[in-house]
Amino acid sequence: MSKSEYLKLADAIAAEIADGRLRPGDRLPPQRSFAYQRNIAVSTASRVYTELLHRGLVVGEVGRGTFISGDARRGAAATSEPRGIRIDLEFNYPMLPDQTALIAKSLDGLERAAALDTALRQAVSIGSPAIRSIAAAYMSQGGWSPAPDQFVFTGNGRQSIAAALAAIVPTGGRCGVEALTYPFIKGIAARLGVVLVPLAMDEGGVRPDAVEKAHREAYLSAIYIQPAIQNPLGMTMTLERRADLLRVVEKLDIPIIEDHVYGFLDEGPPLAALAPDSCIIIDSLSKKVAPGLTLGFIIVPQRLRESVIASVRSGGWTASGFAFAAAQRLIGDGTVDELTRLKRIDARARQKLAADRLSEFEIQTNGKCYHLWLTLPAHWRSQSFVAAAARRDIALTPSSTFAVTPGHAPNAVRLALAAPAMDQLDSGLRTLAAMLNASEDDFDSTE
Numbered sequence: 001m002s003k004s005e006y007l008k009l010a011d012a013i014a015a016e017i018a019d020g021r022l023r024p025g026d027r028l029p030p031q032r033s034f035a036y037q038r039n040i041a042v043s044t045a046s047r048v049y050t051e052l053l054h055r056g057l058v059v060g061e062v063g064r065g066t067f068i069s070g071d072a073r074r075g076a077a078a079t080s081e082p083r084g085i086r087i088d089l090e091f092n093y094p095m096l097p098d099q100t101a102l103i104a105k106s107l108d109g110l111e112r113a114a115a116l117d118t119a120l121r122q123a124v125s126i127g128s129p130a131i132r133s134i135a136a137a138y139m140s141q142g143g144w145s146p147a148p149d150q151f152v153f154t155g156n157g158r159q160s161i162a163a164a165l166a167a168i169v170p171t172g173g174r175c176g177v178e179a180l181t182y183p184f185i186k187g188i189a190a191r192l193g194v195v196l197v198p199l200a201m202d203e204g205g206v207r208p209d210a211v212e213k214a215h216r217e218a219y220l221s222a223i224y225i226q227p228a229i230q231n232p233l234g235m236t237m238t239l240e241r242r243a244d245l246l247r248v249v250e251k252l253d254i255p256i257i258e259d260h261v262y263g264f265l266d267e268g269p270p271l272a273a274l275a276p277d278s279c280i281i282i283d284s285l286s287k288k289v290a291p292g293l294t295l296g297f298i299i300v301p302q303r304l305r306e307s308v309i310a311s312v313r314s315g316g317w318t319a320s321g322f323a324f325a326a327a328q329r330l331i332g333d334g335t336v337d338e339l340t341r342l343k344r345i346d347a348r349a350r351q352k353l354a355a356d357r358l359s360e361f362e363i364q365t366n367g368k369c370y371h372l373w374l375t376l377p378a379h380w381r382s383q384s385f386v387a388a389a390a391r392r393d394i395a396l397t398p399s400s401t402f403a404v405t406p407g408h409a410p411n412a413v414r415l416a417l418a419a420p421a422m423d424q425l426d427s428g429l430r431t432l433a434a435m436l437n438a439s440e441d442d443f444d445s446t447e
Helices: 003-018 031-038 042-054 076-080 099-107 113-119 129-139 157-168 184-192 208-217 239-252 302-315 321-332 335-357 382-391 422-437 440-445
Strands: 058-061 065-068 151-154 174-178 195-199 222-225 256-259 279-284 296-299 362-364 371-375 412-416
Touching: 003 042, 031 042, 042 058, 042 065, 065 382, 099 321, 099 335, 113 321, 129 151, 129 296, 129 321, 151 157, 151 302, 157 184, 157 222, 157 256, 157 279, 157 296, 157 302, 174 208, 184 195, 195 208, 208 239, 321 335, 335 422, 382 412, 382 422
Parallel strands: 174 195, 174 222, 222 256, 256 279
Antiparallel strands: 058 065, 151 296, 279 296, 362 371, 371 412
């Protein structure tokens, strides 16, 4: 069969998805059965399924088969924007009831002419000496203190990741990442022409031997990891694992892009405290303050500073003057510290509620964080569970969203606990528990 013919078969499946004949969660037949039904070779069926995986129309669940993706009809871009669903367990931006008043108090006077005149001026990627000093003091923890001149700023955390990746990984280069990772790194890498290499994990996070193996197979220009409050699994690396990993990357001279965005929920210092010359730290105000008021931080070793600055400028990722002015006030007067204290308390309360409501089921989490990983019972599939929850007005994220390798997603979902009010969260968790206790067919029959 020619290339155009197998693509035509993939297009035919895509059309069935588009018009609703195939729905999210529907299982495609095994490749041998598909080949027999279509009177084609098994190798051709494999090419059809691979093409559907690449398009994001299907997902593979290890040991279970190939299923229509829950995102297939929404489109890839839709995952980056909340959908207005009633109980949002998909997006993880913590907003406390009283935080707007705290922020307003901190920003009082910024609208006055003199202050606003400064805030509305053109900003530069390294900010001002004042914001660099304030940010350096704020980020210091556990005996680790970055220097003010290590700071480069962007509009948000995603831009910081993109700038760091663009600065140290060439087009066509390879970057190692956790096998289950922050989803937006996949889109960023695709736009930059960077190949992501999944690194095997265990209960401690990325395995050092996996880094060695990946680098031995083909050169890694960098690795991107989340040592504190990993997304989606919630784990925080132990000191022993950090030391073992750093021995490997320093021996191989591989820089680390360290995503510290959730680190504010954990008291420990970043990985860079042990290896300041090997780590580029990424952080942001969006989780600590609010999604509508953010500033991205890049804390970079001196040897890489100019490359990162050039990357921020060429990417158009420089933060606005207003963001700098707001951040300087919020950090400088202790508002961010107070919000951090309150959100740590809030996260623990939400985790306790979730652990209570889902105590019968297999969950992986961290009592300090705003999300958890739920392994589904054998009678549910990830995509089907997400689709069934959506019909109950609950938004979840399927495991395939976090999997770097298409077709290698475990049978699980992530629950983001930050967004709903506590009574909504309780209601949503109770509904999910009822779903988990019913079979997929039984639950659908009650609708």
